[in-house]
Amino acid sequence: MTDYQLIVVGGGPAGLAAAIAAWEEGLTKILVVERDRDLGGILNQCIHNGFGLHHFGEELTGPEYAGRFVQKLAETGVSVLTDAMVLEVTPEKQVRLVSREMGYQELTAQAVVLAMGCRERTRGAIGTPGTRPAGVFTAGAAQRYVNIEGQMPGKRVVILGSGDIGLIMARRMTLEGAKVLACVELMPYSGGLTRNIVQCLQDYDIPLYLSHTITEIRGKNRLSGVTVAQVGPDRAPIPGTEQDFACDTLLLSVGLVPENELTRAAGIPIDPHTNGAVVYENRETECPGIFACGNVLQVHDLVDYVTAESELAGRAAAAYLAGGCPADDEPYIAVDAGAAIGYTVPQRIRPGKIDKSAELFFRVRAPMKKSRILVTSGGVQLAAYPRERLAPGEMERIQLPKSLLQKAMGSITVSAEEVAE
Amino acid sequence: MKELICICCPRGCHLQVDETQDYAVTGNACPRGAEYGRAECTAPTRVVTSTVAVRGAAYPRCPVKTAAPIPKGKIFEVMATLDGLTLRAPVTLGQVVVKNAAGTGVDVVATRTLE
Numbered sequence: 123m124t125d126y127q128l129i130v131v132g133g134g135p136a137g138l139a140a141a142i143a144a145w146e147e148g149l150t151k152i153l154v155v156e157r158d159r160d161l162g163g164i165l166n167q168c169i170h171n172g173f174g175l176h177h178f179g180e181e182l183t184g185p186e187y188a189g190r191f192v193q194k195l196a197e198t199g200v201s202v203l204t205d206a207m208v209l210e211v212t213p214e215k216q217v218r219l220v221s222r223e224m225g226y227q228e229l230t231a232q233a234v235v236l237a238m239g240c241r242e243r244t245r246g247a248i249g250t251p252g253t254r255p256a257g258v259f260t261a262g263a264a265q266r267y268v269n270i271e272g273q274m275p276g277k278r279v280v281i282l283g284s285g286d287i288g289l290i291m292a293r294r295m296t297l298e299g300a301k302v303l304a305c306v307e308l309m310p311y312s313g314g315l316t317r318n319i320v321q322c323l324q325d326y327d328i329p330l331y332l333s334h335t336i337t338e339i340r341g342k343n344r345l346s347g348v349t350v351a352q353v354g355p356d357r358a359p360i361p362g363t364e365q366d367f368a369c370d371t372l373l374l375s376v377g378l379v380p381e382n383e384l385t386r387a388a389g390i391p392i393d394p395h396t397n398g399a400v401v402y403e404n405r406e407t408e409c410p411g412i413f414a415c416g417n418v419l420q421v422h423d424l425v426d427y428v429t430a431e432s433e434l435a436g437r438a439a440a441a442y443l444a445g446g447c448p449a450d451d452e453p454y455i456a457v458d459a460g461a462a463i464g465y466t467v468p469q470r471i472r473p474g475k476i477d478k479s480a481e482l483f484f485r486v487r488a489p490m491k492k493s494r495i496l497v498t499s500g501g502v503q504l505a506a507y508p509r510e511r512l513a514p515g516e517m518e519r520i521q522l523p524k525s526l527l528q529k530a531m532g533s534i535t536v537s538a539e540e541v542a543e
Numbered sequence: 544m545k546e547l548i549c550i551c552c553p554r555g556c557h558l559q560v561d562e563t564q565d566y567a568v569t570g571n572a573c574p575r576g577a578e579y580g581r582a583e584c585t586a587p588t589r590v591v592t593s594t595v596a597v598r599g600a601a602y603p604r605c606p607v608k609t610a611a612p613i614p615k616g617k618i619f620e621v622m623a624t625l626d627g628l629t630l631r632a633p634v635t636l637g638q639v640v641v642k643n644a645a646g647t648g649v650d651v652v653a654t655r656t657l658e
């Protein structure tokens with residue numbers, strides 16, 4: 123006897139959608155464990171709008187989007203444990219956790235969904251020469267201070283990295299009366315959505331320095347300034363291009379990393395390209411009955427896709443139980459990231475487990491003009507998908523019909539190439 | 544001629560808007576681009592999101608938004624109406640926080656329920 127049919131680790135949009143989907147598929151003993159005080163995950167601090175265009179067909183703010191799922195969950199019989207941190211998940215699906223209410227507990231489940239989300243990279247701060255004064259924050263930490271706690275981190279701000287969180291915070295700090303002097307991006311293009319470049323930087327005349335980096339951080343106790351320099355194609359600073367900015371705050375927006383300590387400790391194989399678990403088409407990891415979805419699996423830019431992916435995982439967990447928890451021995455097709463492709467999710471597809479088609483997510487390594495995405499197997503082209511443009515900041519999706527997969531020999535390779543305009 | 548990138552979908556068409564030709568838009572792959580280009584050059588609007596102070600809740604701030612897009616030029620005036628405002632818990636999602644903010648005809652509403 124297990125305590126639960128399904129335990130979901132993490133109560134962000136991924137965990138919520140997975141739990142609701144599993145409930146709708148007929149599971150009745152489900153537990154969601156969340157370490158924070160409230161459900162909703164990172165969305166609670168993302169007070170800007172732009173969520174839900176795909177899923178609800180309207181633009182919601184983060185708290186509104188999360189609120190809809192929290193509400194929906196409350197209408198089910200899913201149990202929720204907040205202020206509770208999962209310490210360990212074993213391949214046998216024992217879940218060890220500690221909570222304010224119950225102390226240390228060991229619970230068992232027939233299936234587990236991992237939905238721990240991601241955290242911010244701090245790289246870039248570590249590699250930058252200079253002092254280590256107060257006033258250097260990750261953009262997400264600053265977002266939490268401003269939006270949840272109501273504290274302003276500073277008055278004169280420079281942002282390193284042009285990821286979406288940094289762009290959103292450039293606008294947020296400006297609206298709250300701070301002066302944002304510059305957004306500095308190492309690459310020759312921004313990793314953020316065009317929409318955010320326009321509405322967060324251009325609307326407020328905040329300059330974006332592409333192919334630039336911070337070469338020095340100054341200040342004794344509090345940050346007093348940074349030096350910004352242009353970089354060459356090798357991304358090394360070009361001497362003589364330095365300019366100084368006097369500022370009391372530096373926000374780092376240099377990327378997100380899936381939070382996979384639990385996954386690794388369970389011995390579940392991780393894809394070095396996504397930093398998330400290697401998964402099958404239904405988001406099952408290599409450990410049967412353990413699934414992963416949302417930002418813990420791959421860093422998403424649109425929460426709508428997180429929801430879709432997590433519903434898939436939740437339904438799959440229910441199907442796994444309905445099928446009597448089978449050991450996995452079905453043949454699969456490996457998906458390889460070929461030319462110009464950074465990664466794919468899923469990494470493995472079992473044609474026997476899909477209805478009509480499998481959806482494949484991926485990102486390109488660098489921006490591309492008019493292109494086509496190619497799917498090949500054993501050197502033979504199976505399909506081509508035209509695209510007007512591709513960018514690393516925007517996740518791509520293609521549908522792989524079952525008939526196509528049946529033609530594949532052992533593995534398929536996804537690649538992209540530019541075509542003449 | 545003004546150049547801008549359409550943000551209505553990920554395709555990101557590069558639009559040219561001709562002010563001298565009644566804001567005719569070229570470079571758009573679909574009608575939404577034409578509409579966006581014209582609006583951006585004639586009467587750009589934005590939804591403003593922010594927070595206001597709240598007492599008696601688990602958190603000191605309550606997230607809010609304008610219930611509809613407001614003229615871009617009014618953003619800071621709308622922000623100013625939120626200064627010094629303090630709500631009292633419970634706050635319910637959708638509750639009007641400021642009526643007709645800065646004369647825009649648009650209300651500012653709460654975007655989270657706080658008990």
Ligand SMILES: Cc1cc2nc3c(=O)[nH]c(=O)nc-3n(C[C@H](O)[C@H](O)[C@H](O)COP(=O)(O)OP(=O)(O)OC[C@H]3O[C@@H](n4cnc5c(N)ncnc54)[C@H](O)[C@@H]3O)c2cc1C
Binds near residue numbers: 157265381426
């Ligand atoms: C600043 C920012 C801006 C964004 N802007 C947009 C936008 O404009 N539009 C859009 O569509 N998307 C946006 N996104 C993306 C979207 O918010 C995320 O993709 C989505 O929140 C991911 O959901 P998740 O459930 O996977 O992760 P999270 O929301 O991070 O939730 C994970 C949850 O798991 C919990 N957890 C982790 N480890 C444990 C543990 N060991 N035990 C218990 N609980 C644990 C965490 O506390 C957290 O609540 C943005 C993201 C960020 C960070």
Ligand code: SF4
Binds near residue numbers: 549
């Ligand atoms: S013009 Fe149409 S296709 Fe082009 S970016 Fe705008 S909405 Fe998308």
